[in-house]
Amino acid sequence: xxxxxxxxxxxxxxxxxxxxxxxxxxxxxxxxxxxxxxxxxxxxxxxxxxxxxxxxxxxxxxxxxxxxxxxxxxxxxxxxxxxxxxxxxxxxxxxxxxxxxxxxxxxxxxxxxxxxxxxxxxxxxxxxxxxxxxxxxxxxxxxxxxxxxxxxxxxxxxx
Numbered sequence: 001x002x003x004x005x006x007x008x009x010x011x012x013x014x015x016x017x018x019x020x021x022x023x024x025x026x027x028x029x030x031x032x033x034x035x036x037x038x039x040x041x042x043x044x045x046x047x048x049x050x051x052x053x054x055x056x057x058x059x060x061x062x063x064x065x066x067x068x069x070x071x072x073x074x075x076x077x078x079x080x081x082x083x084x085x086x087x088x089x090x091x092x093x094x095x096x097x098x099x100x101x102x103x104x105x106x107x108x109x110x111x112x113x114x115x116x117x118x119x120x121x122x123x124x125x126x127x128x129x130x131x132x133x134x135x136x137x138x139x140x141x142x143x144x145x146x147x148x149x150x151x152x153x154x155x156x157x158x159x
Contacts, residue, residue: 046078046085056133057098061085064096064103064131067139071146090157093149102130105142107149114148115141 043049050061068087076089084097084106095106102123109127112119118141123130129145131137 042083043080045080049080049085053098054100057100057103060103060131060133060137061096061098063137063139064105064142067137067142068094068096068105068146071143072150087146089150089153091153093153094146099130101134102132103137105129105131105145107145108152110152111145111149115145118144 043052046065050058050065053061065085072087072093073089076087076093079086079088079092081088081092081095084095086092086095094108097104097106106128112124112127112129119129
């Protein structure tokens with residue numbers, strides 16, 4: 001038997017930008033990042049993220065959220081960025097997240113370097129501080145880190 005040649009072309013494509021064919025052949029409108037993240041089960045807001053966290057971490061996340069909120073300006077908004085909760089004021093100030101054994105704060109590498117001595121008892125990496133779920137959350141330290149990050153952003157904006 002001879003080979004069957006198929007015509008090259010737009011087979012399987014819908015032909016218009018921002019629209020794709022679904023599995024059943026229907027056209028489905030794509031709505032950018034939110035639609036693609038949502039299809040992967042990613043949270044669409046901070047409340048949904050916290051509600052999905054397992055119970056030991058959920059309480060710590062709520063404490064961390066309250067501590068951060070008290071240190072950021074009132075006009076800062078909560079967003080999901082990189083599939084994690086964050087506070088934003090023209091740019092993301094800090095991120096925070098829950099993991100199986102710890103909660104993390106992501107205040108950027110320069111803030112962590114500035115508070116290196118005070119962070120001696122915690123696991124840190126370039127831009128992350130980890131707080132064990134089994135220990136009390138150091139809310140005063142979290143507020144200091146966030147306040148330093150806010151000051152850093154305000155200074156950069158003035159320059």
